[in-house]
Amino acid sequence: MMRLHCFCQSGNSFKVAFALRAMGLPYESVHVDFMHGQTRDAAWRAEVNEMGEAPVLDDGPLRLTQSGVILTHLARKSGRFGGRDDNEQREILRWLLFDNHKFTSYFATYRFMKAFGPSAPDPAVMAFLRSRIDSAHAIVNKHLATRPFLLGDEPTIADISLSGYVFYPVEESGIDIAAAHPNLGAWIDRLRQIKGWGDPYEVMPGERIAPKW
Template structure:
């Protein structure tokens, strides 16, 4: 048995966040496919694993099969073991947490909503989708400004804040975005891609149970 099992599927940027961290850390982990598009996350079996019915779910077999939901919590938990991605002092802890919360509320929160409506539901022109798109663009502008004179978001090196924010950034065509319009984000993503052991979502997340 691997040290970690990540219940996930390819299209989930939130699943890619812990998958990317595990990959970069060289961890011993397996991916367990969740057929989200056909409602597997709503099955009694899956809800017994995660009452929220959300993907991803991480099981840490090194600590008595701890079951963890919510990608930000997974990253925080994994940082205890793979401390190269962790904060190193109180100031960095505050910054990492600040950007994790901002990511979930403003960055991923709006990006993933617009992406789902545009790419998977064909409702990208609805008022609700356009509202999420406008909020997404504002978040892109803020992150681009943040990276104006720095390489990483929360510290002088890559942290779980960067890995969280990058989760949905490798499908720009899914949400009508050209990273050339945000050169600092584009350069930041290049730095992430240059990290040892980096792999794109399609290389490490499953598309079927096979």
């Protein structure tokens, strides 16, 4: 049985949980106590992930980190959501890189600082992040104006990757993605229809925390 090291606030982990469920691959969750510093612990880094991050997926002898690597592994393993040919696989990689650099990363940082950070966030930092988020969202919104999913008619792990944080409550980030970007809103609704989709707080372990700032 595969083991997913994750916690419920982690959209990067949700990408993997969503993929496993959509692909029909059985797995068990291992809670990472991120909120109490487990990923900063030297022993955890030595044993589980030197990069100090969730998600981590154990698949037999393989211990995989980086959601993009894990999603690619799962698509190959299941034969699903991985693109039909070399061109589609390159296109998926292009979106995974864009997601990790711009679409997920700025939003995840903004949301974490606003909802779960140890002190009230610096407005100048938040304004910078917000401009980067709005720009990334606008790019994907434009792309989705002419197709239901990133590569066309069918969802792939590119969609699953970009969707890591879009299902969390608006009050955590204060950013209503669907209201600002209707094509993203319609895409989010389509992703919710995929068999296996579940709310991040229901499919991953850990204690739910009310947004702080």
